[in-house]
Amino acid sequence: MHQSARSPKGRPGRPRSVETDHAILDATRAALVDVGWGGLTMGEVAARAGVAKTTLYRRWANKSELVVDAVAVLFDELELPDRGCLQSDIEGVVLQFGALLARPETKTALMAVVAESTTDDALRERIRSAIVDRQKRLVLLGRSRAQARGELPPDAGGPEGEEAAECTVGLIFDVIAGAVVHRLLVSAEPVDADWARQFTTLLLAGLAGLKP
Amino acid sequence: MHQSARSPKGRPGRPRSVETDHAILDATRAALVDVGWGGLTMGEVAARAGVAKTTLYRRWANKSELVVDAVAVLFDELELPDRGCLQSDIEGVVLQFGALLARPETKTALMAVVAESTTDDALRERIRSAIVDRQKRLVLLGRSRAQARGELPPDAGGPEGEEAAECTVGLIFDVIAGAVVHRLLVSAEPVDADWARQFTTLLLAGLAGLKP
């Protein structure tokens, strides 16, 4: 998770409290809702969690890392619904992602830690491993499900085919996540069913035109 | 520009120095490069600009607004190159945008003010008017140029056609800007000629499939 795997056996001294861990992460999300990233302070989180500041710093080096861990779990709620066809599946996940990003703790926190990560490589890596890479599973799952349905051709064999597929996954991910984030946070307009349909149509048509 | 239109005529007292304005904005960008958004302080900017803090606060209410103005001008450098066909034109603008976002003062500042704007509506409006809306011109210009070349059909007449076109402009803008930003800042991978070509291909194929 955060600091270290810390072998459950043999570690001398009093072990860290797991309830404390949860209390802190819960308090972090609650505080984000109330005061936003800018108003979030370690002292406030500690007070809400009924915990000493020291206890926070023992686990996380700074605000950014704490918030990444606090928010990461929210993204794990995302899942690919099985609505019968690829278009519907993607629309479903786009709407879910939109709904997630509309929550105040998510939107304010996500952009802030991304901003912070532009000058902090360790933080970027943490964001990647805790949030971004975990959600690529959705793209992979969608593809394999569509292949099973016959909506997409099976992966090309051979190493160069694999590499191309890998590359396309990254592109799709950037397009989906980027478009949703940009519409919500920069353009400040809602991600509703209409927009999801229009966007997904564009994406699938684009993908169809990409390969040959 | 920033605080007030302040009529050039008739204002009593000593007028504000225009060199001071520029010195402050330059110092802001320079400081952003060195210390990032998180490390940027009004005092630091004032010191770099050889100016008193009071002078900053007389012009901008806070750090965010100052940074928006400091960064906005960079985005005006973007232009749509005329490379002869729509695909090339878009690739060119994507590469320009990627290069702009790769500059440290741009990427750190842009995400930070967007994050801040999630809890500050006035700031969001300022970002929109100073940065985002000004760049939609690129999409509009690209479309009309492509129409002139015959690569795209002319706009549908009538009000519903106009509305649909307006809506598509927003979608395209979100997809382009979102994908580039996400690739650079979240996925942390470069926006190079290969990626630009692949992305543009996807986009144009998607657009072709969107209309009918």
Add this chain to the structure above:
Amino acid sequence: MHQSARSPKGRPGRPRSVETDHAILDATRAALVDVGWGGLTMGEVAARAGVAKTTLYRRWANKSELVVDAVAVLFDELELPDRGCLQSDIEGVVLQFGALLARPETKTALMAVVAESTTDDALRERIRSAIVDRQKRLVLLGRSRAQARGELPPDAGGPEGEEAAECTVGLIFDVIAGAVVHRLLVSAEPVDADWARQFTTLLLAGLAGLKP
């Protein structure tokens, strides 16, 4: 006084508030009475003085220096009463000194800063110049007054006579101050008229036996 003489003329910027100086020193003494040296915190002093902590640290580098300045002024209240004969004059000053050291802010602060000064030369020097050396005037005044009365012989001429006199002043000062402090703070017994008389008798007899 404390930080610097700071030329009253020409210093740019807002000058420091003199009322603030006094409020802080008053608050320091009041807090010493209530909570003692060990319980004294910079934050508490600041709060009592209605002042920000920053304002304290702008003037004094730490608790010890602040307390030395706060307490020093109390010692200036001491004076040599003119009761007609040397014995009575000394008894008077001994009783005054005893009364001063019986005040809670004085006794707790004085020993604490002396203790701190054993590992801080700058602090020792500050104590010396702000407190100790200023009180040697009492010994000198007492001697000259006694000489005027004919109770003591005039100073021996010549440099070696002067040096011996100087040396004796130091001895007398150490004996008086040391005995009073030790009785009050270590032996924890009162400095009353009886004790003052007995002690002064010993001192004067000793001095009479010292010279020849």
Add this chain to the structure above:
Amino acid sequence: MHQSARSPKGRPGRPRSVETDHAILDATRAALVDVGWGGLTMGEVAARAGVAKTTLYRRWANKSELVVDAVAVLFDELELPDRGCLQSDIEGVVLQFGALLARPETKTALMAVVAESTTDDALRERIRSAIVDRQKRLVLLGRSRAQARGELPPDAGGPEGEEAAECTVGLIFDVIAGAVVHRLLVSAEPVDADWARQFTTLLLAGLAGLKP
């Protein structure tokens, strides 16, 4: 000694380690030399002694009590040399006391605990019983030895004579200890043979003039 007499018999459970006791007191003195009273922490002492903080707190309630015990033993090294006459004997003990107070662990600790004791009666009592009262033996021994030599008259009989003698012992003790401490720690000048001779001369002449 410190916490309890703890009957050597019958106490169930593992007995406390005596080496640990010594290691802690040694570590306390060593740490005092290095960092002084202000910088002394229980954690530091524990670390130096190779012991857990818990182990310290099982034995002493706080820093002051620990330091009193750590330093007290040093004062037991003092003894009254037999140099043949009272003046020489006193000079000898004054020099010894001066040398003891010149050691860094002694001077920093002694003043600090005295300062602390001004707001802590239990501590003052501990200092008295562990340090001060034990050294009055030197004054008593000196007096009886001088009486045996015929340098001083025998004690006056009767209860009022006894009381007066008792009172004089306190006065002498305060004068000697106070003067030495003051010279070393406040005046910051050395206690050397010259000063010891001058001071002792004053003291004995004073005593001679005190009685009749």
Add this chain to the structure above:
DNA sequence: TCGTAACCGAGACGGTACGTCTCGTCTTGGA
């Protein structure tokens, strides 16, 4: 010989104060 009670190390824990930093406002004096 075996329990049991107190010992011991390590370190987590809720607190408190530290001294520093930045904020945004204010008060000077000079231009």
Add this chain to the structure above:
DNA sequence: TCCAAGACGAGACGTACCGTCTCGGTTACGA
């Protein structure tokens, strides 16, 4: 009226110790 310099009240920062607690494990007595 503007500007620079810098004092000011406010409050968060991250650190250091405090004294207490919970661990797992050790040591010596006495039943």
